[in-house]
Amino acid sequence: MIRIANQQQIKKTNTRTVFGLIQSCRRISRANLSKLTKLSPTTISTIVEELIHKGLVIESSLMNNPGAGRKAITLEINSMHKYVIGMEFNAEGVSGTIFNLKTEPLITITHHSNRKKMTEEALHHTFLDLIHKLLDSVLDESKELLGICIGVPGLLDRDKKSILVSTPLDLTEVDIYNKLSEMVPYPIFIENETLLAATYEKERFEKSASPFVYLSINNGLGASVMINNDNENLQGTNGVGLEIGHMSLDVNGELCPCGNRGCFELMVSTQSLMNAMRAALHDHPESIMHELIQGDPNRLNESIIAEAVRLNDPPAVRVVGHMSRSLGQGIVNIVNIFNPEVIAIGGRFSLLGEFMLNTVLEEVRQRALKPFLQSCKIVLSSHKENAISAGGAILTLIKVLEN
Numbered sequence: 001m002i003r004i005a006n007q008q009q010i011k012k013t014n015t016r017t018v019f020g021l022i023q024s025c026r027r028i029s030r031a032n033l034s035k036l037t038k039l040s041p042t043t044i045s046t047i048v049e050e051l052i053h054k055g056l057v058i059e060s061s062l063m064n065n066p067g068a069g070r071k072a073i074t075l076e077i078n079s080m081h082k083y084v085i086g087m088e089f090n091a092e093g094v095s096g097t098i099f100n101l102k103t104e105p106l107i108t109i110t111h112h113s114n115r116k117k118m119t120e121e122a123l124h125h126t127f128l129d130l131i132h133k134l135l136d137s138v139l140d141e142s143k144e145l146l147g148i149c150i151g152v153p154g155l156l157d158r159d160k161k162s163i164l165v166s167t168p169l170d171l172t173e174v175d176i177y178n179k180l181s182e183m184v185p186y187p188i189f190i191e192n193e194t195l196l197a198a199t200y201e202k203e204r205f206e207k208s209a210s211p212f213v214y215l216s217i218n219n220g221l222g223a224s225v226m227i228n229n230d231n232e233n234l235q236g237t238n239g240v241g242l243e244i245g246h247m248s249l250d251v252n253g254e255l256c257p258c259g260n261r262g263c264f265e266l267m268v269s270t271q272s273l274m275n276a277m278r279a280a281l282h283d284h285p286e287s288i289m290h291e292l293i294q295g296d297p298n299r300l301n302e303s304i305i306a307e308a309v310r311l312n313d314p315p316a317v318r319v320v321g322h323m324s325r326s327l328g329q330g331i332v333n334i335v336n337i338f339n340p341e342v343i344a345i346g347g348r349f350s351l352l353g354e355f356m357l358n359t360v361l362e363e364v365r366q367r368a369l370k371p372f373l374q375s376c377k378i379v380l381s382s383h384k385e386n387a388i389s390a391g392g393a394i395l396t397l398i399k400v401l402e403n
Contacts, residue, residue, distance in 0.1 A: 011047075012402050014039060018047045019077075019401055020203075022057055023102060027074040048075060055082055055144075056101060056400070077102045084400075085134055085148040086392030087127065088193060091168055091219050094126050097389040098134040101146075101397065105386060107137045124179050131184060145186045146400050149392030150176065151193035153220055155243065160190045167246075167257045167265070168220035189392075189399060194222030195233055196391030197381075201344050202226055203394055205382040209342040213334055214381075217327075217349035221245035221265035225338055249329055267326040270302060270348050276323070277305055280315035288313045302351040309355050317355075324356045328363025335368040335376055346381030353380070 017037055022028055034044045051057035058078045079100040087096040095110040111126050118126070127150070135145060154166025161177035163169075181188050198214030206212055211234075212226040223244035225234040234242060245265035246258050253262025266272065278297060281289055289308045293299040308316035331343060345357065357380055364378065381387070 014043065015047050015050070015401050016398060018044065019051060019056065019397070022051075022075050023077050027060060027076050029074055033075075054400075079104070081140060081142045082144050082146055083135075083138060084146050084393045084396040085131060086196070086389030086396070087130065087148065087150045088388040088392075089123075089150060089152045089169070090193075094123075094130060095389065096130040096134050097386060097393075098138060099390070099393040103390060103393045103397070105390070107134065108386065108389070109133050109137070120174060120179075124176075124183065127176075127180055128183050131186075147187035147189065147396040148184070149189040149191060149196065149396045151191055151196040151388040151392055152176070153193050153218070153222060156190060156192060162190075165258070168218070170257070187396075187399065189396060191392065191395060192222065192224070193388045195224045196389075196395060197346055197387040198224035198226060198233075198344075198391070199394050200387045200391035201346060201381055201383060203391075206342050206344065209340075211338050211340040213338060213340045213343045215244075215331075215343065215345050215347070217269060217345065217347040219269055219271045221269055221330075223334070225340070244330075244334065247330065247333060249326060264330045268323055268330060268349070273302070273305070273319070273323055273349065274300060276319045277316070280319050284315045287315045289316060302348050306352050306355075309352070320352055320356055321359055324352070324359035325363050327356075328360040329367065331360060331364050331378065332367040335364065335372050339372045340376055343376065343378045344381050345379070346383075346387060350380045 014037070018033055021033060021036060030041065030044050030048060033039075033048070034041050037044070048057065052059070055078055057075055060074045060076045079102050082101050083098055084101070085096055085098050087094060093110060093112040095108060097105045097108040099105055109130055111130055113126065131148060135143065152163055152166060153168045154171065155164040156162065157164055162173065162175040163171050165172045177188060177190050194214060194216040197216050198212070201214055202209065202212050210227050214224045214226070216222040221244070223242060225242060226232065227234055236242065246256065246260055246263045248260050248262045249264055249267055250262030254266050255261055256263040256266050277289070277300060281287060281297065281300075287308070288311055289300070289304065292304045292308060305316055305320065309320050327345075334340070334343060345360070349356075357378070361378060364373065383390070
């Protein structure tokens with residue numbers, strides 16, 4: 001039984017590898033797939049034929065071959081007729097993007113709403129309405145939706161069907177999957193938003209790094225720890241993900257909705273940043289940010305704050321510097337616990353840019369274990385927009401390949 005399970009896992013891994021290579025190379029021959037993967041031509045042929053049969057891969061034009069003999073036929077991802085949807089549920093509302101199988105975004109639709117005023121039934125209908133609008137946006141009569149993945153901030157149950165608790169959304173025990181699956185005739189996957197953004201980041205930019213830690217800093221702070229080249233996500237004994245955002249940086253700090261005090265995400269988040277910057281604006285009428293926001297506090301965002309820091313505005317430099325040092329202190333704990341190869345800082349907070357990163361690095365260099373730090377690279381996320389939806393598209397394709 002173990003041998004059979006191992007064979008099945010090896011086949012899944014090989015299929016994902018082959019599909020990923022075809023996707024990244026755009027066009028590639030069976031022979032080159034065999035060379036790159038070191039899999040036998042027979043194994044490659046079997047995998048490719050299954051992918052073609054499922055309509056995920058197509059044979060395309062002949063490659064130019066200057067040598068004698070038969071020209072090789074190239075393979076490419078089938079970018080027509082088959083689609084996946086990645087969705088993001090956050091405090092501002094619900095956003096969805098439809099992708100082709102090359103994970104190229106075709107159109108994004110956002111439904112803005114006040115989460116606290118939205119009933120569970122209204123939430124399900126919002127998801128349904130977005131799905132239909134995204135499908136209708138594709139002018140393809142033969143279109144087939146392979147699946148939908150919804151990213152949410154918070155802890156999910158073992159079966160990934162309900163939200164156990166989400167402090168950014170102020171939700172507990174909310175069933176998303178069962179009700180929606182009754183309304184939608186497509187495979188649905190629910191996943192933590194940070195894991196989806198991490199999946200995209202690692203798949204595209206840090207594929208071989210392990211352990212790989214991704215920090216998603218938006219209204220809250222989430223973290224995903226990935227190990228091995230198969231993007232295995234580190235989870236607890238009950239199958240629930242990690243909650244590094246609720247690691248305490250100040251045991252006497254502010255009370256968090258989770259019940260702890262001085263949580264990482266209370267001290268480092270875009271919500272905390274905006275609150276601190278608005279207070280600074282009130283106390284410093286001379287700040288250049290008043291000019292940048294044109295007198296409208298609602299215009300304040302991470303990009304404007306980053307510009308104020310670049311212009312060396314004292315209140316902006318002070319607030320961002322203080323929060324960046326707190327981020328650095330949290331990252332010290334991550335370095336010392338996980339000894340990672342790469343830590344990527346993502347989410348809207350990463351828009352604060354190089355000043356923030358350099359302040360973080362300065363703090364980490366002073367505090368982290370030196371042997372661990374020498375082998376750890378701390379970087380800003382390479383992708384700032386749509387990472388959660390794109391990660392959802394990748395995860396959906398992985399599920400399709402596994403089944």
